[in-house]
Amino acid sequence: MLTGPRSDELLELFLAGTERQQLRCWAQLQSQAFELRDLIWESLLTQPRQANSWASGSLLRLMARDSEMLAEIKIRYPRGWLPCPEGFGNLFEQLQESLLLEQLELSDRLTSSLLREMAGPEAVARGYVYFSEVANFEPNHLAHMDALWWLYSNGRFGFRVQKQLLNSVSGNWENFWQLIAWKANGVWTRYPKNFNWSHGAPEGHMPLVNQLRGVRVLDAILKHPGLDLRPSSA
Structure with a gap:
């Protein structure tokens, strides 16, 4: 019987796969968000804070749907995950x-x-x-x-x-x-x-x-x- 990737493998594929693979994984990740939230958070903490892949932003959105994880995001990144330029108020x-x-x-x-x-x-x-x-x-x-x-x-x-x-x-x-x-x-x-x-x-x-x-x-x-x-x- 064929099975899909394990949860940790799914997350790894989403972070390191091709864009097509990432898009395929996205629906599965959303359905397993609660189960995976600790793994996702640990992965986010190690990702470079730069905009060379949208995978990190998508995982942040997923985490922000959980009120506890949203609070963690705001504590860890008070000015936002992607560092903001100065000026224009906030x-x-x-x-x-x-x-x-x-x-x-x-x-x-x-x-x-x-x-x-x-x-x-x-x-x-x-x-x-x-x-x-x-x-x-x-x-x-x-x-x-x-x-x-x-x-x-x-x-x-x-x-x-x-x-x-x-x-x-x-x-x-x-x-x-x-x-x-x-x-x-x-x-x-x-x-x-x-x-x-x-x-x-x-x-x-x-x-x-x-x-x-x-x-x-x-x-x-x-x-x-x-x-x-x-x-x-x-």
């Missing part, structure tokens, strides 16, 4: 916590706030970013924001993901919007109630950048050199 810490807790609509709103802060005081006062202000973004700040989305979404959300998807449709914005469900049958998806604020959303669905004023802001973000960087680690 918006980076808030974004990381909301992504950890799978509060994706809040994460999207915090991302919009951070983009305005990164653009400068005029964008903050105005309430939105001009495409010409995207050049003001510090590369490491944009890299960190994007890494947080990627880390806590099984590698499915973030600006780099959106850039890859736009390239996959040869830069055709109409096809891109349909692909990430910002449009359906030629009609814009109504914000916020018709967006899918869950990990079941289409790849690249988040974070949102308002397209009603045109594509130039998002286009500038997707071309920003910060998306070619990896944020600093601990």
Whole structure:
């Protein structure tokens, strides 16, 4: 009789396997989270705190669904598991916590706030970013924001993901919007109630950048050199 991997083997495969293997293991890990929580926590304590694999972020999300483990995470990593850059109050810490807790609509709103802060005081006062202000973004700040989305979404959300998807449709914005469900049958998806604020959303669905004023802001973000960087680690 064929059987699946033991619990410890399942965790090891998830941490060290290919992305395809990790995705296959993910559903099983979620169903065995309570049984595995001590092993998962021990593994997390030994993982490098960097965004070169989304496996650690996924395990942190899994642990955070348990109130006791969430308390442990907050004690061990008071500013977040992935070290945050300085500045902008505690918006980076808030974004990381909301992504950890799978509060994706809040994460999207915090991302919009951070983009305005990164653009400068005029964008903050105005309430939105001009495409010409995207050049003001510090590369490491944009890299960190994007890494947080990627880390806590099984590698499915973030600006780099959106850039890859736009390239996959040869830069055709109409096809891109349909692909990430910002449009359906030629009609814009109504914000916020018709967006899918869950990990079941289409790849690249988040974070949102308002397209009603045109594509130039998002286009500038997707071309920003910060998306070619990896944020600093601990």
